[in-house]
Amino acid sequence: MRHLDHSRKLDASAERPTRSPMLTLCMPAMPPLGLVTAIQKRLQAWRQRLLV
Incomplete structure (x- = not known):
């Protein structure tokens, strides 16, 4: 029974x-x-100065 396999549980104390x-x-x-x-x-303003 897989659901009883405790070795696959995540380590909650980590x-x-x-x-x-x-x-x-x-x-x-x-x-x-x-x-x-x-x-x-x-x-x-810079463009206007260049065009004049």
Whole structure:
């Protein structure tokens, strides 16, 4: 009878980590909108200076 085979049981006394390891580097999914707007404005001003 397989269900009585205790040698296949998982060892419950084994140490388990309390939480998953945290990464030291965290990259946000999206940069701050103020930064994006500032970069866009500077690029537009730079293009206008080149065209004039």
